[in-house]
Amino acid sequence: MSLAPAIDLQNLQKTYAGGVQALRGVDLFVGTGEVFGLLGPNGAGKSTLVKVMLTVVRPTCVTGTVLGEPVGHQATLGRIGYLPEHHRFPPYLTGRQVVELFGALAGMDRAPRRRRAAELLDTVGMGGWSSRKLGTYSKGMQQRIGLAAALINDPALVVLDEPTDGVDPVGRREIRDVLARIRDEGRTVLINSHLLSEVELICTQVAIMVQGRVVQRGTVEALTRDSARYEVLLRQQPPAWTLEVSLGARVENGAGIHANSAEQASAEGTPSLFRLVLPQLGSIELQGVLDRLRNECFEIVAVTPMRESLEDLFIRAVKDPETGKAFAPGAAR
Amino acid sequence: MRLKTIQTWSLMVAAYRELNARKLFWLSIGLSGLVVASIGALGVNEEGISIFWWTLESPFFNSSVIADETFYKLLFTNLGVSWWLGLGATILALVSTAGIIPDLVGAGTIDMMVSKPISRSRLFLTKYATGLLFSALQVTVFTVACIIIIGIRGNSWEFGLLIAVPIVILFYSYLFCVCALVGLVTRSTVASLLLTMIFWFLVFGVQSGEQIIDMGRVASEMEVKAIERALETERALGSDAEPVEIERLEGELTAQMSDDATWKTVYAPVHAVSTILPKTGETLELLERWMDDVAAMPDRFGPDRNRDRGDEPGSDIFGGSARVSRRDLQTALAEERLSRSGWYVIGTSLLFEAAILTLACWIFRRRDF
Numbered sequence: 001m002s003l004a005p006a007i008d009l010q011n012l013q014k015t016y017a018g019g020v021q022a023l024r025g026v027d028l029f030v031g032t033g034e035v036f037g038l039l040g041p042n043g044a045g046k047s048t049l050v051k052v053m054l055t056v057v058r059p060t061c062v063t064g065t066v067l068g069e070p071v072g073h074q075a076t077l078g079r080i081g082y083l084p085e086h087h088r089f090p091p092y093l094t095g096r097q098v099v100e101l102f103g104a105l106a107g108m109d110r111a112p113r114r115r116r117a118a119e120l121l122d123t124v125g126m127g128g129w130s131s132r133k134l135g136t137y138s139k140g141m142q143q144r145i146g147l148a149a150a151l152i153n154d155p156a157l158v159v160l161d162e163p164t165d166g167v168d169p170v171g172r173r174e175i176r177d178v179l180a181r182i183r184d185e186g187r188t189v190l191i192n193s194h195l196l197s198e199v200e201l202i203c204t205q206v207a208i209m210v211q212g213r214v215v216q217r218g219t220v221e222a223l224t225r226d227s228a229r230y231e232v233l234l235r236q237q238p239p240a241w242t243l244e245v246s247l248g249a250r251v252e253n254g255a256g257i258h259a260n261s262a263e264q265a266s267a268e269g270t271p272s273l274f275r276l277v278l279p280q281l282g283s284i285e286l287q288g289v290l291d292r293l294r295n296e297c298f299e300i301v302a303v304t305p306m307r308e309s310l311e312d313l314f315i316r317a318v319k320d321p322e323t324g325k326a327f328a329p330g331a332a333r
Numbered sequence: 334m335r336l337k338t339i340q341t342w343s344l345m346v347a348a349y350r351e352l353n354a355r356k357l358f359w360l361s362i363g364l365s366g367l368v369v370a371s372i373g374a375l376g377v378n379e380e381g382i383s384i385f386w387w388t389l390e391s392p393f394f395n396s397s398v399i400a401d402e403t404f405y406k407l408l409f410t411n412l413g414v415s416w417w418l419g420l421g422a423t424i425l426a427l428v429s430t431a432g433i434i435p436d437l438v439g440a441g442t443i444d445m446m447v448s449k450p451i452s453r454s455r456l457f458l459t460k461y462a463t464g465l466l467f468s469a470l471q472v473t474v475f476t477v478a479c480i481i482i483i484g485i486r487g488n489s490w491e492f493g494l495l496i497a498v499p500i501v502i503l504f505y506s507y508l509f510c511v512c513a514l515v516g517l518v519t520r521s522t523v524a525s526l527l528l529t530m531i532f533w534f535l536v537f538g539v540q541s542g543e544q545i546i547d548m549g550r551v552a553s554e555m556e557v558k559a560i561e562r563a564l565e566t567e568r569a570l571g572s573d574a575e576p577v578e579i580e581r582l583e584g585e586l587t588a589q590m591s592d593d594a595t596w597k598t599v600y601a602p603v604h605a606v607s608t609i610l611p612k613t614g615e616t617l618e619l620l621e622r623w624m625d626d627v628a629a630m631p632d633r634f635g636p637d638r639n640r641d642r643g644d645e646p647g648s649d650i651f652g653g654s655a656r657v658s659r660r661d662l663q664t665a666l667a668e669e670r671l672s673r674s675g676w677y678v679i680g681t682s683l684l685f686e687a688a689i690l691t692l693a694c695w696i697f698r699r700r701d702f
Binding site for chain 1: 335336339340342343344347350351353354439440441442443444445446447448449450451452699701702
């Protein structure tokens with residue numbers, strides 16, 4: 001938390017008419033210059049959170065600041081760039097006109113607006129199409145225009161809701177590059193996305209929301225640290241002592257996970273390959289284990305350092321630990 | 334201030350581009366051109382009315398009865414304004430602009446708009462103003478074209494006709510504020526269009542109803558006064574007076590006063606409702622009334638307009654009675670109508686519009702999108 005806050009919200013609550021509690025006391029800190037990923041299943045409250053920050057939705061209760069000003073401060077909105085998920089731009093305007101319109105609404109003068117629009121359209125790969133009307137664009141092209149429109153006012157904070165939605169792999173890569181450039185310029189980016197692999201590639205911090213609350217928050221590295229492990233593939237059944245070298249050590253094969261090798265053997269016979277999973281083990285300790293196995297004439301087929309993916313972490317976070325099923329979509333009523 | 338100017342101007346430019354992209358806008362302008370061409374094709378000469386190079390001979394309607402320029406000005410107010418701008422073009426304008434507010438509050442658009450440093454009220458009112466742009470462009474093009482036609486064909490350049498521009502925009506704004514409110518609440522173009530048309534019809538009904546009831550009320554009031562005068566005359570005869578006649582007149586007066594009270598009772602609530610509602614018809618009539626000042630038109634609304642009507646007593650209360658002539662009744666009604674100043678007509682209508690827009694802004698400011 002040594003970074004200056006770009007977003008610092010406490011106890012953000014939103015109850016819609018009809019009693020739907022979309023946000024139930026969210027605390028969120030995003031440091032200046034971070035690329036922050038906001039994750040969660042449908043109905044978790046991600047979009048509502050973003051909309052509250054951008055005054056699209058009025059909060060029931062909130063304290064804190066966005067870019068150093070209270071939530072809803074109008075002039076601050078001129079320093080934020082926003083691309084909503086299901087945006088709908090006027091089809092009768094050209095790409096350049098759309099980007100310039102949003103620059104004007106942010107209060108930019110004509111000359112800098114035109115100059116920056118031309119730069120951004122080139123950046124998002126739409127320079128050659130900027131004189132065509134939006135009605136003739138594909139979804140991916142409209143997304144690129146949307147990104148340019150979100151960046152036209154040279155924002156300190158960029159909020160993007162599903163920025164790569166509908167964009168082809170090449171386009172996604174280009175958008176990622178644009179985001180990396182924005183990050184390198186010291187701007188703060190808040191990305192709301194379901195594409196976890198995208199988020200994992202670019203975000204420095206993530207938060208996972210479930211049913212109107214933040215349930216996990218931190219760097220991807222920190223959140224998946226507990227899942228770091230080594231997997232040792234052996235030709236023979238590992239000896240019993242290997243299950244005691246680290247907490248949670250176990251033997252697996254293709255048929256499933258077993259608490260110990262004896263149980264596995266009785267259940268399925270003797271498989272040709274055994275996978276020894278060693279969580280919570282440092283690389284130095286691993287060398288000792290490998291040396292001892294070699295000394296005891298075990299054939300080591302492979303050693304792989306493993307870590308839980310963001311997707312695994314996400315799936316785990318959105319599942320009810322008691323039932324093992326995903327939480328019902330939508331916030332509680 | 335600079336920020337507000339940039340934002341407002343950009344929204345107006347975007348609105349113009351939207352109009353430009355709508356076929357209905359150009360259809361409407363094209364139809365305006367046809368109406369202007371029709372006005373230009375008509376003429377009046379010594380023999381009668383001319384249409385292009387044909388003449389319909391008429392001893393009652395020719396250039397000795399009406400001057401060229403007056404003929405064209407009458408065509409402008411009666412055909413151009415009352416029928417085309419006041420009805421046809423207004424319907425086309427409503428169809429074209431009914432979607433402006435529903436489009437604004439639609440998902441995906443509104444997020445982008447309200448997340449900019451522009452107050453919600455100003456955003457809503459600016460979008461409302463862009464809706465009036467359609468009508469403004471339409472009526473300006475039409476009026477300027479008519480001025481040119483009247484100038485060429487009637488040899489009279491009447492720039493005072495430009496007063497039609499603000500009046501027709503005002504008239505349209507009364508309807509469009511309702512359209513905007515319904516569009517905001519329902520988010521539906523079809524609903525806002527249909528409900529606005531119903532509202533327009535309702536306003537027309539209330540205004541027509543008020544006129545009819547007012548006619549009855551004024552006629553009844555005049556009848557009471559006439560009976561009172563007759564009674565006074567009879568009583569003034571003193572001993573020569575016929576007791577039977579006095580008794581008959583007293584009975585007639587009692588009955589008429591009862592009728593008068595009924596008319597007043599019925600008129601009061603209708604008048605109250607009419608006062609609150611915008612004066613669509615009366616606003617357009619202002620054009621004809623003011624045309625006399627700005628474009629030297631014959632006054633067709635003053636008390637003298639009834640000078641050719643018979644002064645013989647009529648047969649019913651609306652067309653006069655045994656004691657009240659039709660001419661006196663029509664003159665009294667015209668005087669009452671003229672007693673409502675233009676500022677009353679526009680002021681009460683603008684109050685209605687302001688109330689509707691305030692309500693719409695309040696809803697727009699509080700709504701989650």
